[in-house]
C-alpha cells in the first residue's frame with residue numbers, strides 16, 4: 079500500500095502534566111534516508127528533568143486509577159494506535175531509517191502490547207500463604223499483594239522507538255505506576271504522538287511525562303533522581319552497565335545487546351532455514367538486538383545453505399524506506415555503516431571470505447554473507463547490529479553448543495531441526511534467555527518473557543513479566559491468637 083505523505087510538522091518542547099512545555103534548547107530530528115530535518119523536540123534542562131519526575135511522583139500519590147480504569151485506558155490507546163497507524167509508521171520510518179513495512183509491523187506490535195497490558199492490568203494478583211501449616215503458627219494466615227513501585231523511568235534506544243516505549247509504558251501503567259520516558263535523541267518524534275494519543279485515550283495528566291535529550295545530560299540526571307522506583311532500560315551493554323553502576327541498589331530492568339546465534343542441523347529444512355535466516359538478518363537493517371548474526375550450519379549442508387541464502391540476498395530490493403517494496407532500509411547513521419564496513423574489512427584481512435554483499439553507499443549497507451570466519455573476529459564475537467551474517471560450519475551437537483555458548487551474551491538463539499531429541503538436547507544446553515526451535519534468534523512474540531543472561535541484561539519484558547518487575551511484593555499476615 080502506497081504511503082501517505084502528509085504528516086504534521088512537529089516542533090514541541092517536553093511533555094509534562096499533559097502539555098507541551100517550552101525549553102531553552104531544541105533537538106532537530108532528521109530523516110535518516112535523506113537527511114532532511116523532520117521536526118524539533120525540546121531538550122530538557124536539569125530543572126525541567128527534575129520537574130518531570132516531581133510531577134510524576136505527585137501524580138502517583140494523588141491520582142489513583144483502579145485496575146479497571148487502567149485497562150480501559152490501555153485498550154483505548156490500542157485503538158488510537160490503530161487509527162493513527164499510517165501517520166505513526168511514516169514518522170517511525172523517517173526518523174529511524176527502517177522500511178515502511180517494518181514500521182507498520184512495529185505499530186501492530188504496539189497495539190498488541192497495549193491490548194495485552196490491558197488484560198494483565200486486571201490480573202495483578204498475589205497468593206494466600208499457608209502460614210498455619212507451620213507448627214506453632216496454626217492461628218496465623220497471610221497473603222501477598224503486588225504494589226506499584228511509583229515512578230518508572232523508561233529509557234529507550236533508536237531502533238524500535240514505539241515498540242520499546244510500549245513495552246515499558248503500557249505495563250507500567252497497567253501496574254499503577256506513573257512514567258517518565260526518555261527516548262533516544264535521534265528518534266524522538268514518534269514519542270510526541272505517543273504522548274498525545276495516550277492523553278486522548280484518557281490517561282490522566284502526569285501519568286506519562288516525556289523528556290528529550292541525550293544520555294550524558296538528561297539520562298544522567300534521571301539516573302541520579304532517588305525518587306524513581308524502577309529504571310526500565312533498553313540499549314547497549316555499555317550504557318546498561320553504567321546504569322547498573324549509577325543506580326546502586328535501586329531496581330533496574332536491562333534489555334541489552336547480543337551476538338545472536340542460529341543453528342542449522344543436517345536434518346533441517348534448508349530452504350526454510352535459509353529464507354528465515356536472511357529475512358531475520360535484514361529486518362531493520364540488522365539493527366535489532368536479536369538479529370541473526372552467527373549461523374552455525376552442519377558441514378553436510380553448508381554449501382546448500384550458502385547457495386540458497388546468497389540467492390535470496392541477490393533478490394533483495396534496496397531503496398527508499400518509504401517504498402512498500404523496499405526490503406531493507408538504511409542504517410541509523412553513516413558512521414554505523416562505515417563501522418560495519420571496517421569490521422568486515424578487518425575480518426577479510428584476517429581470512430574471512432565474503433560470499434555476497436559488503437557494499438556501502440553512505441548509510442546503506444548491503445546484506446552481507448561471510449564465511450571462513452574465526453571466533454575472535456569482531457563480526458562474530460561482538461554485537462554487529464547490521465545486516466551481516468557469519469556462516470560457520472560445525473560437525474556435531476556438542477561442538478556447536480560450545481561455539482554458541484562461547485559468547486559474552488545470551489539473549490535469544492534459534493535452531494532448525496526436525497528431530498525432537500536434538501531440539502530438547504539443545505534446549506537444555508544452549509545458554510540464552512530464549513531458544514526458538516525451527517526459527518531464528520530473531521523471533522519474538524510480545525507475550526513471552528523476553529530478556530537475556532550474561533551481558534544481555536537483567537530481568538524480563540513482555541507485559542505480564544514487566545508488571546512483576548514494576549511492582550513490589552508485600553506480605554500481609556494476621557495473628558488470630560487473642
Ligand SMILES: NC(=O)C1=CN([C@@H]2O[C@H](COP(=O)(O)OP(=O)(O)OC[C@H]3O[C@@H](n4cnc5c(N)ncnc54)[C@H](O)[C@@H]3O)[C@@H](O)[C@H]2O)C=CC1
Pocket residue numbers: 233234235236237238260261262263291292293294296297298301312313314315317318320332333334335336366367461463535
Ligand atoms: N535487548 C533488547 O531488547 C534491545 C537492545 N537494543 C540495544 O540497543 C543498542 C542500540 O540502541 P542505542 O540507542 O544505540 O543504544 P544506547 O545505549 O546508545 O542508547 C539507548 C538509550 O540510552 C540513553 N543513554 C545513553 N547514555 C546514557 C546515560 N549515560 N544515562 C542514561 N541514559 C543514557 C540514550 O539516550 C538512549 O535513549 C544496541 O546495543 C542493541 O543491542 C536495542 C533494541 C532491543
Ligand SMILES: O=C(O)[C@H](O)CS(=O)(=O)O
Pocket residue numbers: 237238239241242362365366367368522
Ligand atoms: O522487540 C524486539 O524485537 C527488539 O527488542 C527490538 S525492536 O524490534 O523493538 O526494534
